[in-house]
Amino acid sequence: MDELVNRVLHGEYRAAARLMTLIEGQSVEALAAMKRLYSHTGQAELVGITGPPGSGKSTLADKLTEEFRRIGKTVGIVAVDPTSPFTGGAILADRLRMQRHSLDPGVFIRSMATRGHLGGLARATNDVVNILDAMGKDLILIETVGVGQDEVEVVKTAYTSVVVTVPGLGDEIQALKAGIMEIADLFVVNKADREGADRTYLDLEIMLDQSPFKGGWRPPIYKTVATEGKGVKELAEGIVAHQAYMGREGLRDQKATERVRALFQELLRECLTKRALERISINGTLDFLYQRMARRELDPYSAAEEVLKRVGL
Ligand SMILES: Nc1nc2c(ncn2[C@@H]2O[C@H](COP(=O)(O)OP(=O)(O)O)[C@@H](O)[C@H]2O)c(=O)[nH]1
Numbered sequence: 001m002d003e004l005v006n007r008v009l010h011g012e013y014r015a016a017a018r019l020m021t022l023i024e025g026q027s028v029e030a031l032a033a034m035k036r037l038y039s040h041t042g043q044a045e046l047v048g049i050t051g052p053p054g055s056g057k058s059t060l061a062d063k064l065t066e067e068f069r070r071i072g073k074t075v076g077i078v079a080v081d082p083t084s085p086f087t088g089g090a091i092l093a094d095r096l097r098m099q100r101h102s103l104d105p106g107v108f109i110r111s112m113a114t115r116g117h118l119g120g121l122a123r124a125t126n127d128v129v130n131i132l133d134a135m136g137k138d139l140i141l142i143e144t145v146g147v148g149q150d151e152v153e154v155v156k157t158a159y160t161s162v163v164v165t166v167p168g169l170g171d172e173i174q175a176l177k178a179g180i181m182e183i184a185d186l187f188v189v190n191k192a193d194r195e196g197a198d199r200t201y202l203d204l205e206i207m208l209d210q211s212p213f214k215g216g217w218r219p220p221i222y223k224t225v226a227t228e229g230k231g232v233k234e235l236a237e238g239i240v241a242h243q244a245y246m247g248r249e250g251l252r253d254q255k256a257t258e259r260v261r262a263l264f265q266e267l268l269r270e271c272l273t274k275r276a277l278e279r280i281s282i283n284g285t286l287d288f289l290y291q292r293m294a295r296r297e298l299d300p301y302s303a304a305e306e307v308l309k310r311v312g313l
């Protein structure tokens, strides 16, 4: 494991991929490695890219990567997309995009399996982000579909959040408004080659006019055609400007603390639950307990309190 950690710290691609696989499999050794890597994290810029499926997030991430490579930054991409089944077309397109960068040692791309994370997707994503950070990647793009709570949690951990929309999503913008709208630092109207882009742009402008925005930053809106790379340079500049703003105002440190708080609480929840359940299970199962609750011989409220007492809390 020491060897693996050292190789990750030297930015070795295969070692990082191996550790990420161990993390996804919840291995105990992986946890030991994460402990050792932690002090080497904190340098990377974290950029979340969220929006509905098919809005062009992956294409944008790909083109942004090109742009950031041009200015000499190394890039990590973490793609979290529960709507992309492994057999689906989107993954195929993602694979092709990944291949384009596969010869560039300055780029590392990882797709997260969205199922089977005992510790939660947000936790696993955080670990992968930390590995990329420890590897020395300057910028980490985190692509998620803005659907579930899990994905929102993931985006919240980024220092800069880009929300992607496309023309003709009138209702969707309303929905966005309620949820991830408030976390957007930059907006993108992608597929600006399609009809209605100006309208969507205007809708967003109006919405921004009506909402009190955070501090001194009014989220700018960019029109892009990701497939052609149009508007991507401006978007990259906008991201850099936001990073500078965050640093200047001390907001980056604030976000970093928030990120650590979320990670710590998630870990604590995970450890406590695991230990407590182990303590009360018989032959590795809790079925007897659930059956008693189902028969109404025991109520789950008292049972939860009883468990805490037994672990000394
Ligand atoms: N017309 C047009 N198509 C685009 C644009 N950006 C992406 N696409 C296409 O939209 C589809 C979904 O893109 P993808 O990046 O996989 O979306 P994601 O699901 O948000 O990651 C792909 O077929 C892209 O080629 C754009 O600006 N204009």
Ligand SMILES: [Mg+2]
Binding pocket: 057, 058, 059, 079, 081, 090, 094, 143
């Ligand atoms: Mg995608």
